[in-house]
Amino acid sequence: MSLINQFLKSDIKAINVGTDIFSKSMSDQEVETLNIEWTPPRTKNDEMLAALNKLYSEEINEANQIAMNRFFEAEPLLVDVAKAIDVIPNMTPYTILQAGPPIEWDHMCGPMKGAIIGLVLFEGFAKTPEEAIEFVESGKITFAPCHDYGAVGPMAGVISASMYVHVVKNVKHGNMSFCPLTEGSRAKVLRFGAYDEDVIENFRWVHGELAETLHKVLSGSNGIDLRSMISQALHMGDECHNRNKAGSSLFMKELFPLLVRAQLEEDVFMRVLNNLNTNDHYFLSLSMPALKASLDAAHGVKNSTIVTALSRNGVDFGIRVSGCEGNVWFTGPSQFVEGLYLPGFSKEDANLDMGDSAITEAGGVGGFALSGAPAIVQFVGGNSEDCLVITKKMYEITFAENSNFSMPNLDFRGGPSGIDVRKVLETGILPIITTGIAHKNAGVGFIGAGITNAPIECFEKAVLELANRI
Amino acid sequence: MSYAIINQNKYYDSVTLMIVTSEITKIPGVLEASICMGTQLNKGLLVDRGLSNSDTENATPNDLIIAFETSDSTVKDVVLKAVDALLLKKKQSGGTGGSSEHVPVSQKTGLNHQPDSNLAVISVPGRYAYIEAQKALLSGLNVMMFSDNVSIQEEKMLKTYASKKGLLMMGPDCGTSIINNKGLCFANDIRKGNIGVVGATGTGIQEVTVLIDRFGGGITHAIGVGGRDLSEEIGGIMMIDALEALKNDKETECIILISKPPSKSVANKIISSAEHCGKTVIICFMGYMESLADRNNLLFASTFEQAALKSLEATGIKLNLVTKDLSFTDEMAKKLSAEQKNVKGLFCGGTLCSESKYVFNNCLGDSSKGHLFLDLGDDQFTTGRPHPMIDPTLRNEKIVQVAKDDDTAVILLDFVLGYGAHEDPAGVAIKAIKEAKAISSSIVIIASVCGTEKDFQGLQKQKDILISAGVIVADSNAEAARIAAEVIRRRKA
Numbered sequence: 001m002s003l004i005n006q007f008l009k010s011d012i013k014a015i016n017v018g019t020d021i022f023s024k025s026m027s028d029q030e031v032e033t034l035n036i037e038w039t040p041p042r043t044k045n046d047e048m049l050a051a052l053n054k055l056y057s058e059e060i061n062e063a064n065q066i067a068m069n070r071f072f073e074a075e076p077l078l079v080d081v082a083k084a085i086d087v088i089p090n091m092t093p094y095t096i097l098q099a100g101p102p103i104e105w106d107h108m109c110g111p112m113k114g115a116i117i118g119l120v121l122f123e124g125f126a127k128t129p130e131e132a133i134e135f136v137e138s139g140k141i142t143f144a145p146c147h148d149y150g151a152v153g154p155m156a157g158v159i160s161a162s163m164y165v166h167v168v169k170n171v172k173h174g175n176m177s178f179c180p181l182t183e184g185s186r187a188k189v190l191r192f193g194a195y196d197e198d199v200i201e202n203f204r205w206v207h208g209e210l211a212e213t214l215h216k217v218l219s220g221s222n223g224i225d226l227r228s229m230i231s232q233a234l235h236m237g238d239e240c241h242n243r244n245k246a247g248s249s250l251f252m253k254e255l256f257p258l259l260v261r262a263q264l265e266e267d268v269f270m271r272v273l274n275n276l277n278t279n280d281h282y283f284l285s286l287s288m289p290a291l292k293a294s295l296d297a298a299h300g301v302k303n304s305t306i307v308t309a310l311s312r313n314g315v316d317f318g319i320r321v322s323g324c325e326g327n328v329w330f331t332g333p334s335q336f337v338e339g340l341y342l343p344g345f346s347k348e349d350a351n352l353d354m355g356d357s358a359i360t361e362a363g364g365v366g367g368f369a370l371s372g373a374p375a376i377v378q379f380v381g382g383n384s385e386d387c388l389v390i391t392k393k394m395y396e397i398t399f400a401e402n403s404n405f406s407m408p409n410l411d412f413r414g415g416p417s418g419i420d421v422r423k424v425l426e427t428g429i430l431p432i433i434t435t436g437i438a439h440k441n442a443g444v445g446f447i448g449a450g451i452t453n454a455p456i457e458c459f460e461k462a463v464l465e466l467a468n469r470i
Numbered sequence: 471m472s473y474a475i476i477n478q479n480k481y482y483d484s485v486t487l488m489i490v491t492s493e494i495t496k497i498p499g500v501l502e503a504s505i506c507m508g509t510q511l512n513k514g515l516l517v518d519r520g521l522s523n524s525d526t527e528n529a530t531p532n533d534l535i536i537a538f539e540t541s542d543s544t545v546k547d548v549v550l551k552a553v554d555a556l557l558l559k560k561k562q563s564g565g566t567g568g569s570s571e572h573v574p575v576s577q578k579t580g581l582n583h584q585p586d587s588n589l590a591v592i593s594v595p596g597r598y599a600y601i602e603a604q605k606a607l608l609s610g611l612n613v614m615m616f617s618d619n620v621s622i623q624e625e626k627m628l629k630t631y632a633s634k635k636g637l638l639m640m641g642p643d644c645g646t647s648i649i650n651n652k653g654l655c656f657a658n659d660i661r662k663g664n665i666g667v668v669g670a671t672g673t674g675i676q677e678v679t680v681l682i683d684r685f686g687g688g689i690t691h692a693i694g695v696g697g698r699d700l701s702e703e704i705g706g707i708m709m710i711d712a713l714e715a716l717k718n719d720k721e722t723e724c725i726i727l728i729s730k731p732p733s734k735s736v737a738n739k740i741i742s743s744a745e746h747c748g749k750t751v752i753i754c755f756m757g758y759m760e761s762l763a764d765r766n767n768l769l770f771a772s773t774f775e776q777a778a779l780k781s782l783e784a785t786g787i788k789l790n791l792v793t794k795d796l797s798f799t800d801e802m803a804k805k806l807s808a809e810q811k812n813v814k815g816l817f818c819g820g821t822l823c824s825e826s827k828y829v830f831n832n833c834l835g836d837s838s839k840g841h842l843f844l845d846l847g848d849d850q851f852t853t854g855r856p857h858p859m860i861d862p863t864l865r866n867e868k869i870v871q872v873a874k875d876d877d878t879a880v881i882l883l884d885f886v887l888g889y890g891a892h893e894d895p896a897g898v899a900i901k902a903i904k905e906a907k908a909i910s911s912s913i914v915i916i917a918s919v920c921g922t923e924k925d926f927q928g929l930q931k932q933k934d935i936l937i938s939a940g941v942i943v944a945d946s947n948a949e950a951a952r953i954a955a956e957v958i959r960r961r962k963a
Contacts, residue, residue: 003636004715007588007612008691012652015580015611017602018593019485021860022616022655025889026591029652034584037575039481040507040531040598049597053624056604392572396579426601427575428479428532 042428042456051467055305055422063303067322068400068418070301071363074294075172077223078286081181081214085161088149088178092161093123097146099157099356100313101329105136105143109314111193111351114442115156116141118195122203123160129195129443147309147320148327151178152292152356154284155191155438156314164211168226168289173297179289181206181214185278187342187446192438193351194445206275213272217255217262224254226290227404230365233283234415235408239373240287241357241366242434242449247283252276284357291363292356298418300325305466306399307419310362310431310454314354314438319362319458321421323466330465332457337437339450340378351440353452358433364402364417367432367451368394371409376434377451390432391416397423397431421466424459471543474516474526475550477534481507482557484595487534488856490556492863494538497552499545503538505553507531509595511853577605591654592641593617599642600624607632607639615641615696616655618849622703625696629707638715639708644694645672648679654694656859658888659924663688665781666722668712670699670729671756673819674774676886676920677947678726678754681778683922684945687787690722697820700732700755706740713740717747724750724784726777730821731757744768750784752777756824772832773825775948794949796956803960805912806879811961813954814872815843815882816865818858818895819920819947822884826951833955840877841958844868859891866902873906873913879961880914880954881906884947885932887921894927896935903939914957916942918950 001009013032016023023035043049085091096119098112105113113133120132125140135141146153153159158180165178180191183206188194190203218224229250236246259273276282292309299308304322311318318329334352341347360366370376371391374384391407394416401414419431430453437448482490487505494503504521506512508529516522521537529535536553540546574580581587590606592599596619603613607628620642632639640647640654646669647654651662656672660679665687669675675692682689693716695708709727716722727744729737732755744751745768752769753762754777762770769784771777782789813830817823827843846858846865858865865883872878885895892898896919903915917936921929933943944950 002715002718004612004638004711005718007638008649008715008719010588010650012589012649012654013584013587014589014591015577015584015587015606016591016593017577017606018591018616019483021485021890022591022593026652026654029889031652032584034574034580034587036577036580037573038483038594038602039575040595041601042532053600053604056601056608058608061608389572395572395582396574396576423576423578429575 039428041426043425044460048460048464051464052422052425054467054470055463060303060305063301063323064306064399064418064420067298067301067304067306070173071294071298071418072402072404073172074170074227074297076168076170076177076226076290076293078166078218078226079169079223080167080218081164081211082167083161084159084163084165084178087165087167088151088159090149092142094140095142095144095161097144097149097151097153097157097159098313099146099153099155099354100311101316101318101331102145103143103313103315107315109351109354110440110442111354111438112156112158112314114193114195115158115190117442118190118200118203119158119160121195121200123162145311145327146356147311150176150292150296152288152359153180153191154288154357155355155436156193157356158191162207164207164215166285166289168293169223170293170297171223175293175296177289177293177296179285179292181211182279182282182285184275185280189445192436192445193442195443209268210272210275213262213264213268217258220258220261224251226286227294229254230287230290231404231406234365234369234372234405237373237375239366239369239376239434241284241360242436243373243376244283244287245280247287248280251283251286287365288357288359291359291365295359295362298322303470305421307362307421310358310433311356312353312358314351317353317455317458319454319462321462321466323469324462330458330461332455335452335455337435337450337452339437339448341437341448342446345439345447349439349447351438353433353435354438355435357435358454361431361433362419364398364405364415367434368398368416369405369407370432370434371407393429394432396427396429421459421462424456425463428456430454430456471546472521472539473546474521474523474535474537476508476525476529477536479532480534481532482534485856485860489861490553492861493556494549494552497545497548499541500549501539501541503549505534505536508533508535515853577602577609581609587611589614591616596620596642600628603628603639604631607635607637610635610637612638613640614647614654614694615639615644617641618643622698622701625698626704629704633707633711638693638712640694641696643698644696646675646692647694648689648692650691653889656886656888656890658683658920658922660922661688664690664721664723664785665726666690666716666719666724667692667726667728668695668709668716669693670695670697670709670732671821673886673920674728674730674821676819676888677774677822677825678728678778680920680922681775681946682781685778685782685787685789687782687785690719691716697730700729700736700740702733702736706736709740710743713743713747717749722749724752724781726752726754726781728754728774728777729756730824731755734758741768752780752784756821757828773829773948775946796953799953799956800960802914803957806961807912809876810879810912811840811958812877813841813880813882813958814875814878815841816868816872817843817845817884818847818862818865818886819884820845820847822920822947825947826882829948829951830955833952834958859886862892862895862898866899869899869902870905870909873909878910878913880916880957882950882954883915883917885917885919885921885936887919887925887927887929887932891927896932900935900939903941907940914942915940916944916950916953918944918947920947
């Protein structure tokens with residue numbers, strides 16, 4: 001029997017898109033009817049609407065399915081902690097990688113400049129902050145986005161040659177990703193733009209004794225499964241971007257026997273243990289490369305409209321889309337972060353949204369997994385109900401549901417996964433990001449945390465380009 | 471005093487806002503009002519009516535504009551409160567869950583809530599309708615699309631894809647379908663029976679199915695395919711698929727195909743596929759059928775009335791139709807003055823207007839010039855206001871207006887009942903009808919009511935309202951046209 005004849009034989013179950021006069025009259029006839037609260041797509045002009053129209057086809061849905069399958073199948077393992085120059089392809093002694101889309105030194109925000117000053121001092125290219133600025137302005141440093149090198153860095157996201165990075169391997173597809181070691185539990189840290197002596201000294205220790213110890217410790221492991229760690233942390237109150245207490249604890253649980261087996265000297269053991277144990281955000285520098293490795297596996301599927309990176313440099317917000325292979329960025333302005341501040345700071349001090357850490361939202365956690373992390377919404381004065389609403393909203397703009405990352409407070413429904421640029425333009429719902437806030441001036445550091453969103457311009461540009469490529 | 475207030479990111483559909491606007495206009499002291507979304511079209515209308523300012527110029531299609539002019543400043547707050555109250559009413563009746571429940575804003579999440587859906591009913595503005603239909607088809611849903619102003623290329627793409635997937639793409643610009651006794655958009659409550667209808671005309675389907683019901687018959691399904699399906703560009707894609715489906719539908723014994731004036735080659739293509747259908751097929755394509763004689767399983771009709779009657783005969787319902795004696799019109803005709811020589815037809819249903827004109831011209835032959843047959847559902851009358859079937863205000867104004875013309879002998883009206891239509895179209899016309907009679911007592915007012923007793927407005931109730939106001943109520947739209955022609959003929963005699 002043809003589909004039409006099947007339809008004629010069955011009871012109507014209708015989705016009503018448009019005026020509710022029609023849904024009411026169907027309900028009056030006892031037709032099961034669901035009314036959609038439709039709004040016009042956020043297309044700015046006829047050209048953009050025509051581009052969006054072109055993107056609804058079986059080919060695109062199939063391409064998106066392929067991209068999502070690759071993402072779901074990826075198996076990211078932490079395999080090593082190693083020096084950036086030794087493991088990141090195309091890294092040079094004078095390369096500094098930075099968060100977000102490409103940006104010139106002159107246009108960088110305060111905290112990113114501060115972090116770079118700190119790295120120039122750390123690398124020994126200069127002795128004072130003034131000399132460091134001079135060194136950078138002489139053009140000796142090559143800047144590039146971490147993402148273009150397979151890496152991700154939180155906040156300023158800076159990576160220089162001598163820094164140590166977590167090395168993550170997606171053993172399913174064979175690709176690698178990298179993320180710098182984190183600096184421990186303190187407000188004044190280099191990645192937030194601080195660079196005083198104390199900061200640099202701590203930084204040297206992290207990329208010295210701590211890094212070498214972790215390298216040694218991990219050589220006794222077959223790789224630590226990060227995907228399953230994210231899955232578990234999501235069931236323990238983390239959203240794996242701005243709350244990482246559970247993930248960090250799970251990681252310690254995994255690491256502890258390895259630490260013991262490495263037979264470290266007692267004082268080294270205690271310093272390392274103390275640093276790791278007091279850092280509730282350690283896991284962010286593992287969830288990020290885990291999701292980067294998984295999303296890179298989904299990148300480069302022709303026609304796919306799935307977002308494979310959300311990232312910001314503190315000035316521009318950039319996205320990458322699977323259907324645009326290679327290092328193609330679609331940018332818009334970085335947004336203000338609504339949040340809570342440390343005593344003595346206010347929103348006047350805040351830098352705009354910054355860091356590669358929104359890779360977590362691109363991977364379907366962070367703001368997308370808020371439903372299971374009610375502790376986070378306190379940052380914006382919300383309640384646990386708001387968390388559920390935000391995650392439910394994110395299903396409107398995602399292509400799939402990820403059973404690996406299930407949402408405990410939504411009856412373990414698969415999390416919203418795979419931001420679809422079409423749906424963002426269609427609904428006007430922007431990806432929600434939970435994030436830290438840096439002081440807008442170089443040299444200060446972490447001042448708060450909160451919630452923000454991606455700007456619509458990125459998605460507008462991506463839709464135009466994807467339509468152009470069909 | 472002129473005001474324009476913008477509420478950003480507050481979307482309401484145009485039908486809702488047009489109804490709100492008409493309520494606001496009734497507030498004493500309000501000279502002009504337009505509550506609308508900031509679309510290019512609406513912004514242009516605001517400029518024309520002197521209600522625009524720099525804020526309205528910058529509004530987007532997702533921004534609500536409340537623009538109005540008042541005789542004094544005290545009315546401002548009254549208007550704003552009234553707008554809020556009217557829109558709140560809509561919100562309260564529209565939600566689908568508690569406060570924490572996310573109300574779906576896209577089909578995708580709608581399908582999560584109601585996963586076994588099989589139909590999308592789409593009435594969004596035409597420029598956005600393609601995406602919604604395409605998404606529905608991609609998800610395997612059949613589509614009923616009320617939206618018009620969809621480009622012919624988009625219609626072709628949607629119908630071609632739907633046909634490939636084996637789904638129904640009813641529309642764009644599809645006003646009426648009845649599937650399994652359930653009326654979609656504008657439809658009447660019709661008895662279940664054995665006649666299937668496929669129509670490229672909304673009010674045409676309503677008139678045919680209403681007449682079938684009135685004479686004791688019933689229908690299996692009435693599938694609307696949109697007014698342009700039989701155009702050269704579309705090539706009747708959906709009428710052919712729907713015909714095939716009714717051919718394979720065991721309960722359907724006889725099929726009626728109706729359309730607005732079709733392309734000749736498409737009409738021929740459809741006639742030839744109907745010829746191989748194995749069931750009796752009655753074909754009524756406006757302005758196309760005169761020259762064709764019935765053959766084999768094909769019966770041709772030139773009016774909806776005739777199509778309905780032929781389908782009833784074909785399914786074995788005996789009709790004792792006697793030619794109606796229209797001599798009662800003589801008395802009225804004699805009272806008309808020398809100037810009163812023309813008929814003014816004011817229609818809500820576009821195809822009812824066409825049918826009426828065709829029947830009228832047929833009765834009077836060449837001497838039918840000077841008469842007016844106006845489709846008030848036409849784009850030129852519906853820009854910025856609801857269709858007259860939903861809100862008959864404009865038609866009521868026109869009734870009074872034509873009554874003032876010296877040449878008006880007859881005012882010819884249609885009243886369409888059923889789902890989607892105004893709750894009391896006859897009732898709200900009475901004031902205008904009485905006014906018209908007061909202007910000229912000799913004007914003859916003739917109407918037909920397209921509806922059944924089961925329609926929530928009630929056929930007899932609507933007829934009684936009209937009869938008690940001195941309106942001659944015909945049994946069909948075609949008969950109303952014949953009576954009008956008879957008045958004009960006798961006037962001359």
